[in-house]
Amino acid sequence: MEEPQVRSGWPLYEVFLRGKRGLNHVHVGSLHAADPQMALRHARDLYTRRNEGVSIWVVPAADITASSPDEKDPFFAPSGDKVYRHPTFYQLPDDIPHM
Protein backbone atom coordinates (compact mmCIF):
# COMPACT_ATOMS: atom_id res chain seq x y z
CA MET A 1 0.00 0.00 0.00
CA GLU A 2 1.01 3.59 -0.52
CA GLU A 3 2.36 5.84 2.17
CA PRO A 4 -0.53 6.51 4.52
CA GLN A 5 -1.97 9.90 3.62
CA VAL A 6 -4.66 11.76 5.43
CA ARG A 7 -7.07 11.10 2.58
CA SER A 8 -6.54 7.59 1.38
CA GLY A 9 -4.63 6.26 4.36
CA TRP A 10 -7.60 4.28 5.67
CA PRO A 11 -7.48 0.77 4.32
CA LEU A 12 -10.41 -0.94 2.64
CA TYR A 13 -12.32 -3.60 4.56
CA GLU A 14 -14.74 -6.11 3.08
CA VAL A 15 -17.88 -6.62 5.13
CA PHE A 16 -19.71 -9.92 5.74
CA LEU A 17 -23.05 -10.19 7.51
CA ARG A 18 -24.89 -13.06 9.14
CA GLY A 19 -28.52 -12.17 8.45
CA LYS A 20 -29.86 -14.35 11.25
CA ARG A 21 -28.82 -17.34 13.29
CA GLY A 22 -28.52 -20.43 11.14
CA LEU A 23 -27.24 -18.60 8.06
CA ASN A 24 -23.72 -18.10 6.79
CA HIS A 25 -22.03 -14.75 6.72
CA VAL A 26 -22.49 -13.22 3.28
CA HIS A 27 -20.45 -10.50 1.62
CA VAL A 28 -22.38 -7.22 1.46
CA GLY A 29 -19.84 -4.58 0.45
CA SER A 30 -16.85 -2.68 1.67
CA LEU A 31 -15.83 0.41 3.57
CA HIS A 32 -12.77 2.35 4.69
CA ALA A 33 -11.68 2.55 8.30
CA ALA A 34 -8.55 3.40 10.22
CA ASP A 35 -8.56 0.10 12.13
CA PRO A 36 -10.64 -3.08 12.50
CA GLN A 37 -12.69 -1.77 15.44
CA MET A 38 -13.69 1.29 13.48
CA ALA A 39 -14.46 -0.90 10.48
CA LEU A 40 -16.82 -2.95 12.64
CA ARG A 41 -18.64 0.13 13.92
CA HIS A 42 -18.92 1.65 10.47
CA ALA A 43 -20.16 -1.67 9.11
CA ARG A 44 -22.87 -1.70 11.77
CA ASP A 45 -23.96 1.83 10.86
CA LEU A 46 -23.76 1.28 7.14
CA TYR A 47 -25.04 -2.25 6.61
CA THR A 48 -27.36 -3.00 9.54
CA ARG A 49 -29.60 0.05 9.89
CA ARG A 50 -32.67 -2.19 9.62
CA ASN A 51 -31.77 -5.34 11.52
CA GLU A 52 -30.09 -6.90 8.48
CA GLY A 53 -27.54 -8.69 10.62
CA VAL A 54 -26.84 -10.39 13.92
CA SER A 55 -23.11 -10.75 13.34
CA ILE A 56 -20.51 -8.88 11.29
CA TRP A 57 -17.08 -9.82 10.00
CA VAL A 58 -14.73 -7.21 8.60
CA VAL A 59 -11.66 -8.35 6.67
CA PRO A 60 -8.90 -6.16 5.25
CA ALA A 61 -9.45 -6.36 1.48
CA ALA A 62 -5.70 -6.66 0.97
CA ASP A 63 -5.70 -9.94 2.93
CA ILE A 64 -8.13 -11.74 0.63
CA THR A 65 -6.70 -14.22 -1.84
CA ALA A 66 -9.10 -14.79 -4.71
CA SER A 67 -9.34 -17.18 -7.63
CA SER A 68 -9.44 -15.82 -11.15
CA PRO A 69 -12.92 -14.44 -11.84
CA ASP A 70 -13.25 -15.89 -15.31
CA GLU A 71 -15.56 -18.90 -15.22
CA LYS A 72 -13.83 -20.39 -18.25
CA ASP A 73 -10.72 -20.58 -16.14
CA PRO A 74 -9.14 -24.04 -16.04
CA PHE A 75 -9.00 -23.65 -12.26
CA PHE A 76 -12.55 -24.98 -12.10
CA ALA A 77 -12.14 -27.51 -14.92
CA PRO A 78 -11.56 -30.54 -12.65
CA SER A 79 -15.17 -30.50 -11.48
CA GLY A 80 -16.59 -29.99 -14.96
CA ASP A 81 -16.35 -33.56 -16.22
CA LYS A 82 -17.34 -35.51 -13.10
CA VAL A 83 -21.04 -35.95 -13.66
CA TYR A 84 -20.94 -39.07 -11.48
CA ARG A 85 -20.69 -36.80 -8.45
CA HIS A 86 -24.34 -35.85 -8.92
CA PRO A 87 -27.26 -38.05 -7.82
CA THR A 88 -28.98 -37.58 -11.17
CA PHE A 89 -26.14 -39.53 -12.88
CA TYR A 90 -27.57 -42.82 -11.59
CA GLN A 91 -30.47 -44.44 -13.41
CA LEU A 92 -32.62 -46.50 -11.03
CA PRO A 93 -36.01 -48.16 -11.48
CA ASP A 94 -38.89 -45.95 -10.38
CA ASP A 95 -40.27 -48.44 -7.86
CA ILE A 96 -37.41 -48.38 -5.37
CA PRO A 97 -38.82 -46.78 -2.20
CA HIS A 98 -37.21 -43.94 -0.22
CA MET A 99 -34.48 -43.26 -2.82
Next chain:
Amino acid sequence: MVAMAALPEDGAGELQDHFDQTIGHGRRIEPRDWMPDAYRASMIRQIAQHAHSEIIGMQPEGNWITRAPSLRRKAILIAKVQDEAGHGMYLYSAAETLGADRADLTAKLIGGRQKYSSIFNYPTLTYADVGVIGWLVDGAAICNQVPLCRSSYGPYGRAMVRICKEESFHQRQGYELLLTMMHGSAAQRAMVQDATDRFWWPSLMMFGPPDDQSPNTAQSMAWGIKRHTNDELRQRFVDMTVPQAEKLGVTLPDPELSWNAGRGHYDFGSVDWDEFMAVVKGNGPCNAQRIARRREADDEGAWVREAAAAHAAKRGARGVRGGGEPPREQGGSGGDRPPGPTRKDAA
Protein backbone atom coordinates in the same frame (compact mmCIF):
# COMPACT_ATOMS: atom_id res chain seq x y z
CA MET B 1 -4.18 -5.09 -15.61
CA VAL B 2 -0.60 -5.29 -16.80
CA ALA B 3 -1.08 -8.88 -17.86
CA MET B 4 -4.22 -7.89 -19.76
CA ALA B 5 -2.48 -5.13 -21.63
CA ALA B 6 0.30 -7.50 -22.68
CA LEU B 7 -2.07 -9.96 -24.32
CA PRO B 8 -1.67 -10.50 -28.07
CA GLU B 9 -4.30 -9.13 -30.43
CA ASP B 10 -6.22 -12.37 -30.80
CA GLY B 11 -6.27 -12.80 -27.01
CA ALA B 12 -7.89 -9.40 -26.65
CA GLY B 13 -10.49 -10.35 -29.26
CA GLU B 14 -11.29 -13.48 -27.32
CA LEU B 15 -11.76 -11.46 -24.14
CA GLN B 16 -14.06 -9.07 -25.97
CA ASP B 17 -16.08 -12.00 -27.30
CA HIS B 18 -16.39 -13.48 -23.84
CA PHE B 19 -17.51 -10.11 -22.46
CA ASP B 20 -20.06 -9.69 -25.26
CA GLN B 21 -21.41 -13.21 -24.66
CA THR B 22 -21.75 -12.59 -20.93
CA ILE B 23 -23.77 -9.44 -21.60
CA GLY B 24 -25.69 -11.15 -24.39
CA HIS B 25 -26.78 -13.97 -22.10
CA GLY B 26 -27.95 -11.44 -19.51
CA ARG B 27 -25.23 -12.51 -17.09
CA ARG B 28 -23.39 -10.11 -14.83
CA ILE B 29 -19.94 -8.65 -15.20
CA GLU B 30 -18.03 -8.97 -11.92
CA PRO B 31 -15.19 -6.80 -10.61
CA ARG B 32 -12.13 -8.69 -11.79
CA ASP B 33 -13.56 -9.74 -15.16
CA TRP B 34 -12.01 -8.34 -18.27
CA MET B 35 -14.09 -5.47 -19.61
CA PRO B 36 -13.59 -2.88 -22.36
CA ASP B 37 -11.98 0.32 -21.09
CA ALA B 38 -14.97 2.32 -22.29
CA TYR B 39 -17.35 0.12 -20.27
CA ARG B 40 -15.23 0.55 -17.15
CA ALA B 41 -15.02 4.32 -17.61
CA SER B 42 -18.73 4.57 -18.31
CA MET B 43 -19.60 2.51 -15.23
CA ILE B 44 -17.31 4.55 -12.98
CA ARG B 45 -18.88 7.76 -14.28
CA GLN B 46 -22.42 6.45 -13.79
CA ILE B 47 -21.82 5.09 -10.30
CA ALA B 48 -19.80 8.10 -9.14
CA GLN B 49 -22.44 10.51 -10.36
CA HIS B 50 -25.07 8.48 -8.55
CA ALA B 51 -22.99 8.35 -5.36
CA HIS B 52 -22.38 12.10 -5.47
CA SER B 53 -26.13 12.67 -5.90
CA GLU B 54 -26.85 10.71 -2.74
CA ILE B 55 -24.25 12.65 -0.77
CA ILE B 56 -25.26 16.09 -2.06
CA GLY B 57 -28.88 14.98 -1.68
CA MET B 58 -28.41 15.02 2.09
CA GLN B 59 -28.24 18.81 2.07
CA PRO B 60 -31.67 20.02 0.89
CA GLU B 61 -33.47 17.92 3.50
CA GLY B 62 -30.77 18.11 6.14
CA ASN B 63 -31.55 21.82 6.05
CA TRP B 64 -34.79 21.09 7.96
CA ILE B 65 -33.62 18.65 10.64
CA THR B 66 -33.24 21.31 13.31
CA ARG B 67 -36.66 22.77 12.49
CA ALA B 68 -38.75 19.62 12.15
CA PRO B 69 -42.30 20.22 13.41
CA SER B 70 -42.30 17.28 15.85
CA LEU B 71 -39.96 14.74 17.37
CA ARG B 72 -41.57 12.07 15.18
CA ARG B 73 -40.87 14.02 11.99
CA LYS B 74 -37.37 14.81 13.19
CA ALA B 75 -36.53 11.15 13.84
CA ILE B 76 -37.90 10.20 10.41
CA LEU B 77 -35.95 12.93 8.66
CA ILE B 78 -32.70 12.05 10.41
CA ALA B 79 -33.17 8.41 9.42
CA LYS B 80 -33.83 9.41 5.85
CA VAL B 81 -30.81 11.68 5.55
CA GLN B 82 -28.69 8.96 7.16
CA ASP B 83 -29.96 6.56 4.49
CA GLU B 84 -28.82 8.97 1.78
CA ALA B 85 -25.34 8.89 3.28
CA GLY B 86 -25.54 5.09 3.37
CA HIS B 87 -26.58 4.96 -0.29
CA GLY B 88 -23.62 7.12 -1.20
CA MET B 89 -21.33 4.73 0.67
CA TYR B 90 -22.78 1.60 -1.02
CA LEU B 91 -22.18 3.27 -4.35
CA TYR B 92 -18.65 4.50 -3.66
CA SER B 93 -17.94 0.95 -2.55
CA ALA B 94 -19.22 -0.33 -5.92
CA ALA B 95 -17.16 2.27 -7.81
CA GLU B 96 -14.05 1.13 -5.99
CA THR B 97 -14.45 -2.40 -7.34
CA LEU B 98 -13.72 -0.86 -10.75
CA GLY B 99 -10.44 0.60 -9.58
CA ALA B 100 -11.72 4.07 -8.72
CA ASP B 101 -10.40 5.65 -5.55
CA ARG B 102 -13.01 7.00 -3.14
CA ALA B 103 -10.96 9.99 -2.02
CA ASP B 104 -10.26 10.82 -5.63
CA LEU B 105 -13.99 10.72 -6.45
CA THR B 106 -14.71 13.12 -3.60
CA ALA B 107 -11.96 15.40 -4.84
CA LYS B 108 -13.53 15.35 -8.31
CA LEU B 109 -16.94 16.21 -6.85
CA ILE B 110 -15.76 19.20 -4.85
CA GLY B 111 -13.50 20.25 -7.70
CA GLY B 112 -16.55 20.39 -9.98
CA ARG B 113 -15.13 17.74 -12.32
CA GLN B 114 -17.90 15.20 -11.72
CA LYS B 115 -21.61 15.91 -11.65
CA TYR B 116 -24.56 15.00 -9.49
CA SER B 117 -28.28 15.06 -10.12
CA SER B 118 -29.51 18.55 -11.03
CA ILE B 119 -32.52 18.22 -8.70
CA PHE B 120 -30.43 18.89 -5.62
CA ASN B 121 -29.57 22.36 -6.84
CA TYR B 122 -33.04 23.59 -5.95
CA PRO B 123 -33.67 25.07 -2.50
CA THR B 124 -36.02 23.66 0.15
CA LEU B 125 -38.10 26.61 1.24
CA THR B 126 -40.68 25.03 3.57
CA TYR B 127 -41.24 21.78 5.46
CA ALA B 128 -43.67 20.74 2.72
CA ASP B 129 -40.60 20.44 0.50
CA VAL B 130 -39.46 17.52 2.64
CA GLY B 131 -42.71 15.74 1.80
CA VAL B 132 -42.60 16.64 -1.88
CA ILE B 133 -38.99 15.50 -2.19
CA GLY B 134 -39.98 12.14 -0.71
CA TRP B 135 -43.00 11.85 -2.99
CA LEU B 136 -41.72 13.26 -6.31
CA VAL B 137 -37.93 13.25 -6.16
CA ASP B 138 -37.61 9.86 -4.50
CA GLY B 139 -40.50 8.62 -6.63
CA ALA B 140 -38.60 9.61 -9.77
CA ALA B 141 -35.44 8.09 -8.34
CA ILE B 142 -37.26 4.80 -7.76
CA CYS B 143 -38.47 4.82 -11.38
CA ASN B 144 -34.89 5.34 -12.52
CA GLN B 145 -33.36 2.89 -10.10
CA VAL B 146 -35.58 -0.18 -10.09
CA PRO B 147 -34.42 -1.18 -13.61
CA LEU B 148 -30.82 -0.59 -12.50
CA CYS B 149 -31.11 -3.50 -10.07
CA ARG B 150 -30.57 -5.52 -13.26
CA SER B 151 -27.51 -3.54 -14.33
CA SER B 152 -24.98 -5.74 -16.11
CA TYR B 153 -22.37 -4.66 -13.57
CA GLY B 154 -22.86 -6.94 -10.56
CA PRO B 155 -21.77 -4.70 -7.66
CA TYR B 156 -23.87 -1.80 -8.96
CA GLY B 157 -26.95 -3.98 -9.36
CA ARG B 158 -26.54 -5.35 -5.83
CA ALA B 159 -26.12 -1.86 -4.37
CA MET B 160 -29.26 -0.80 -6.22
CA VAL B 161 -31.26 -3.64 -4.68
CA ARG B 162 -30.42 -2.38 -1.20
CA ILE B 163 -31.07 1.22 -2.17
CA CYS B 164 -34.45 0.54 -3.76
CA LYS B 165 -35.68 -1.24 -0.64
CA GLU B 166 -34.79 1.79 1.44
CA GLU B 167 -36.15 4.33 -1.08
CA SER B 168 -39.58 2.84 -0.59
CA PHE B 169 -39.56 4.15 3.00
CA HIS B 170 -38.47 7.53 1.68
CA GLN B 171 -41.33 7.84 -0.74
CA ARG B 172 -43.97 6.64 1.69
CA GLN B 173 -42.88 8.94 4.51
CA GLY B 174 -43.01 11.86 2.08
CA TYR B 175 -46.48 11.04 0.85
CA GLU B 176 -47.72 10.49 4.40
CA LEU B 177 -46.31 13.87 5.44
CA LEU B 178 -48.16 15.54 2.55
CA LEU B 179 -51.41 13.71 3.34
CA THR B 180 -51.14 14.95 6.91
CA MET B 181 -50.62 18.52 5.75
CA MET B 182 -53.51 18.28 3.26
CA HIS B 183 -55.78 17.36 6.18
CA GLY B 184 -54.53 20.42 8.06
CA SER B 185 -55.16 24.13 7.60
CA ALA B 186 -55.64 26.05 4.37
CA ALA B 187 -52.16 27.49 4.85
CA GLN B 188 -50.68 23.99 5.08
CA ARG B 189 -52.51 22.89 1.94
CA ALA B 190 -51.16 25.96 0.18
CA MET B 191 -47.63 24.99 1.26
CA VAL B 192 -48.04 21.54 -0.28
CA GLN B 193 -49.33 23.01 -3.54
CA ASP B 194 -46.48 25.52 -3.64
CA ALA B 195 -43.87 22.82 -3.06
CA THR B 196 -45.47 20.65 -5.76
CA ASP B 197 -45.41 23.58 -8.18
CA ARG B 198 -41.71 24.13 -7.60
CA PHE B 199 -40.58 20.48 -7.71
CA TRP B 200 -42.74 19.01 -10.48
CA TRP B 201 -40.72 20.14 -13.49
CA PRO B 202 -37.30 19.61 -11.92
CA SER B 203 -38.46 16.07 -11.05
CA LEU B 204 -39.24 15.40 -14.72
CA MET B 205 -35.76 16.66 -15.58
CA MET B 206 -34.25 13.97 -13.35
CA PHE B 207 -34.69 11.45 -16.19
CA GLY B 208 -32.24 13.37 -18.35
CA PRO B 209 -32.55 14.93 -21.79
CA PRO B 210 -35.05 13.63 -24.34
CA ASP B 211 -34.05 10.50 -26.23
CA ASP B 212 -33.12 12.33 -29.43
CA GLN B 213 -30.61 14.41 -27.43
CA SER B 214 -29.14 11.55 -25.43
CA PRO B 215 -26.28 10.26 -27.56
CA ASN B 216 -25.00 7.67 -25.06
CA THR B 217 -28.29 5.85 -24.59
CA ALA B 218 -27.80 3.31 -27.39
CA GLN B 219 -24.37 2.20 -26.17
CA SER B 220 -25.53 2.12 -22.54
CA MET B 221 -28.49 -0.06 -23.43
CA ALA B 222 -26.31 -2.40 -25.48
CA TRP B 223 -24.06 -2.78 -22.45
CA GLY B 224 -26.98 -3.44 -20.15
CA ILE B 225 -26.12 -0.51 -17.89
CA LYS B 226 -29.31 1.28 -18.88
CA ARG B 227 -32.54 -0.65 -19.35
CA HIS B 228 -35.04 1.96 -20.56
CA THR B 229 -34.68 5.27 -22.37
CA ASN B 230 -35.06 8.61 -20.57
CA ASP B 231 -38.40 9.32 -22.20
CA GLU B 232 -39.80 5.87 -21.35
CA LEU B 233 -38.93 6.34 -17.69
CA ARG B 234 -40.28 9.90 -17.65
CA GLN B 235 -43.59 8.68 -19.08
CA ARG B 236 -43.77 5.88 -16.52
CA PHE B 237 -43.21 8.39 -13.73
CA VAL B 238 -45.94 10.73 -14.99
CA ASP B 239 -48.38 7.83 -15.33
CA MET B 240 -47.66 6.70 -11.77
CA THR B 241 -47.79 10.14 -10.24
CA VAL B 242 -50.94 11.69 -11.69
CA PRO B 243 -53.34 9.45 -9.73
CA GLN B 244 -51.26 10.02 -6.58
CA ALA B 245 -51.65 13.78 -7.05
CA GLU B 246 -55.41 13.37 -7.44
CA LYS B 247 -55.65 11.36 -4.21
CA LEU B 248 -53.58 13.97 -2.46
CA GLY B 249 -55.69 16.81 -3.80
CA VAL B 250 -52.93 18.84 -5.42
CA THR B 251 -52.76 20.14 -8.98
CA LEU B 252 -49.70 19.29 -11.03
CA PRO B 253 -48.53 22.55 -12.66
CA ASP B 254 -48.99 21.51 -16.27
CA PRO B 255 -52.08 22.65 -18.22
CA GLU B 256 -51.29 20.16 -20.98
CA LEU B 257 -51.47 17.17 -18.66
CA SER B 258 -54.31 14.91 -19.84
CA TRP B 259 -55.10 11.24 -20.28
CA ASN B 260 -54.58 9.99 -23.80
CA ALA B 261 -56.77 6.91 -24.21
CA GLY B 262 -55.24 6.16 -27.60
CA ARG B 263 -51.74 5.89 -26.19
CA GLY B 264 -52.80 4.54 -22.83
CA HIS B 265 -50.61 7.19 -21.21
CA TYR B 266 -50.84 10.73 -19.92
CA ASP B 267 -49.77 13.45 -22.32
CA PHE B 268 -47.76 16.21 -20.69
CA GLY B 269 -46.18 19.52 -21.61
CA SER B 270 -42.59 19.97 -22.64
CA VAL B 271 -39.83 20.36 -20.10
CA ASP B 272 -37.77 23.55 -20.13
CA TRP B 273 -34.50 22.00 -21.27
CA ASP B 274 -32.74 25.35 -21.26
CA GLU B 275 -33.29 25.51 -17.52
CA PHE B 276 -32.04 21.93 -17.18
CA MET B 277 -28.86 22.69 -19.12
CA ALA B 278 -28.26 25.85 -17.09
CA VAL B 279 -28.54 23.92 -13.82
CA VAL B 280 -26.32 21.09 -15.10
CA LYS B 281 -23.72 23.65 -16.15
CA GLY B 282 -23.61 25.02 -12.60
CA ASN B 283 -26.06 27.92 -12.78
CA GLY B 284 -28.93 26.51 -10.72
CA PRO B 285 -30.13 28.30 -7.59
CA CYS B 286 -27.93 26.30 -5.18
CA ASN B 287 -25.03 24.75 -7.15
CA ALA B 288 -22.34 26.90 -5.54
CA GLN B 289 -23.83 26.50 -2.07
CA ARG B 290 -24.03 22.69 -2.34
CA ILE B 291 -20.42 22.29 -3.41
CA ALA B 292 -19.18 24.84 -0.88
CA ARG B 293 -20.96 22.94 1.90
CA ARG B 294 -19.51 19.63 0.74
CA ARG B 295 -16.02 21.10 0.65
CA GLU B 296 -16.51 22.60 4.10
CA ALA B 297 -17.59 19.22 5.50
CA ASP B 298 -14.55 17.62 3.90
CA ASP B 299 -12.22 20.23 5.41
CA GLU B 300 -13.84 19.99 8.81
CA GLY B 301 -13.44 16.21 8.77
CA ALA B 302 -9.73 16.33 7.92
CA TRP B 303 -8.50 16.38 11.52
CA VAL B 304 -10.73 13.41 12.38
CA ARG B 305 -9.34 11.34 9.53
CA GLU B 306 -5.84 12.37 10.47
CA ALA B 307 -6.32 11.59 14.17
CA ALA B 308 -7.86 8.18 13.48
CA ALA B 309 -5.04 7.29 11.09
CA ALA B 310 -2.44 8.41 13.68
CA HIS B 311 -4.18 6.40 16.39
CA ALA B 312 -4.24 3.29 14.19
CA ALA B 313 -0.59 3.77 13.27
CA LYS B 314 0.39 4.11 16.92
CA ARG B 315 -1.47 0.98 17.88
CA GLY B 316 0.02 -0.79 14.88
CA ALA B 317 3.51 0.23 16.02
CA ARG B 318 2.79 -1.21 19.48
CA GLY B 319 1.78 -4.47 17.87
CA VAL B 320 -1.87 -4.19 18.83
CA ARG B 321 -3.84 -6.21 16.31
CA GLY B 322 -0.61 -6.67 14.45
CA GLY B 323 -1.07 -10.33 13.60
CA GLY B 324 -0.80 -11.88 17.06
CA GLU B 325 -3.64 -12.53 19.44
CA PRO B 326 -5.61 -9.34 19.88
CA PRO B 327 -5.67 -8.08 23.46
CA ARG B 328 -8.71 -9.12 25.43
CA GLU B 329 -9.90 -5.67 26.32
CA GLN B 330 -10.43 -4.87 22.67
CA GLY B 331 -13.35 -7.13 22.00
CA GLY B 332 -15.31 -6.22 25.11
CA SER B 333 -18.39 -4.89 23.43
CA GLY B 334 -18.30 -6.92 20.24
CA GLY B 335 -18.46 -10.54 21.33
CA ASP B 336 -18.81 -12.22 17.95
CA ARG B 337 -15.31 -11.85 16.61
CA PRO B 338 -14.64 -13.45 13.24
CA PRO B 339 -13.11 -16.78 14.14
CA GLY B 340 -9.62 -17.58 12.94
CA PRO B 341 -9.20 -20.10 10.18
CA THR B 342 -8.62 -23.03 12.50
CA ARG B 343 -11.33 -22.24 14.97
CA LYS B 344 -14.79 -23.75 14.80
CA ASP B 345 -17.49 -21.37 13.69
CA ALA B 346 -19.37 -21.37 16.96
CA ALA B 347 -21.31 -18.14 16.64
